[in-house]
Amino acid sequence: MKNEPLLKTEFKDLKLFRRGKVRDVYDLGDKLLIISTDRISCFDVVLPDGIPNKGKVLTGLSCFWFDLIKDIVPHHFISADVDDYPQELKKYRRDLDGRSMLVIKSKPLPVECIVRGYISGSGWKEYKEKQSVCGVKLPVGLKESDKLPEVIFTPSTKAEVGHDINVAKEFIDKEIGRDLSDAVAKLSIAIYRKASDYALTKGIIIADTKFEFGMHNGKIMLIDEVLTPDSSRFWPKDEYRTGGAQPSFDKQFVRDYLETLDWDKTPPAPELPEKIVKKTSEKYLQALRMITGKSI
Numbered sequence: 353m354k355n356e357p358l359l360k361t362e363f364k365d366l367k368l369f370r371r372g373k374v375r376d377v378y379d380l381g382d383k384l385l386i387i388s389t390d391r392i393s394c395f396d397v398v399l400p401d402g403i404p405n406k407g408k409v410l411t412g413l414s415c416f417w418f419d420l421i422k423d424i425v426p427h428h429f430i431s432a433d434v435d436d437y438p439q440e441l442k443k444y445r446r447d448l449d450g451r452s453m454l455v456i457k458s459k460p461l462p463v464e465c466i467v468r469g470y471i472s473g474s475g476w477k478e479y480k481e482k483q484s485v486c487g488v489k490l491p492v493g494l495k496e497s498d499k500l501p502e503v504i505f506t507p508s509t510k511a512e513v514g515h516d517i518n519v520a521k522e523f524i525d526k527e528i529g530r531d532l533s534d535a536v537a538k539l540s541i542a543i544y545r546k547a548s549d550y551a552l553t554k555g556i557i558i559a560d561t562k563f564e565f566g567m568h569n570g571k572i573m574l575i576d577e578v579l580t581p582d583s584s585r586f587w588p589k590d591e592y593r594t595g596g597a598q599p600s601f602d603k604q605f606v607r608d609y610l611e612t613l614d615w616d617k618t619p620p621a622p623e624l625p626e627k628i629v630k631k632t633s634e635k636y637l638q639a640l641r642m643i644t645g646k647s648i
Contacts, residue, residue, distance in 0.1 A: 357402025458566030
């Protein structure tokens with residue numbers, strides 16, 4: 353393929369802050385350098401193959417959304433232009449261009465702020481059992497992928513390893529305090545509504561999404577990536593049909609392929625056929641084009 357995926361960065365003279373499933377984060381004192389690699393994980397396992405341009409799509413979309421919702425909440429984004437970065441980073445331009453962000457360092461809150469406008473995924477699974485999601489009672493008779501009567505806040509714990517666990521808001525109230533919990537719930541819903549309304553005009557349904565917040569100088573700040581195919585369910589509006597799973601602009605092709613294999617979903621993960629890698633890359637790029645009007 354013409355674009356070799358970036359799987360890992362090794363900046364020996366910088367302090368590695370964290371290496372996640374997708375992102376490499378370096379500590380610059382009061383700031384962080386976040387690099388979105390082309391790694392892809394499924395079922396909490398990082399695969400050996402990367403998806404070309406995936407990291408650039410995640411960064412491009414996050415930058416776009418940070419600008420769109422800046423009137424709702426302060427965010428940690430400073431710049432994605434390497435020319436604005438500290439001098440010692442510029443020698444890494446090849447790995448940083450288009451896929452990195454310089455951000456303010458904050459103290460992350462220990463909660464994943466999940467907002468749902470449609471019933472799908474783990475929410476659908478829980479609804480079938482309990483007629484509720486994270487303690488939020490829902491109407492009887494909903495079908496998979498139905499639009500919900502109201503946007504709901506369904507938080508989860510933030511697990512260092514393994515799966516996050518869906519919890520009721522009352523759990524978060526105890527974890528971070530009721531006032532802070534109320535504030536991030538309200539902000540999460542407001543951001544989702546604005547982004548969802550915008551995306552619909554571009555032909556995309558944002559079914560649900562995940563936000564993370566931090567504290568900086570005593571104030572709430574939106575952090576991490578925002579409204580990407582890795583943190584959200586993006587569905588093509590023109591193919592939307594209630595009553596089943598929807599096609600999506602993310603790694604669903606990879607998940608579907610892996611489900612056909614005799615693999616127990618523990619490391620090491622199998623390699624991916626080139627056609628699956630290519631199709632997945634195209635889906636990510638399509639999401640970027642539709643939402644921002646830009647290509648890579």
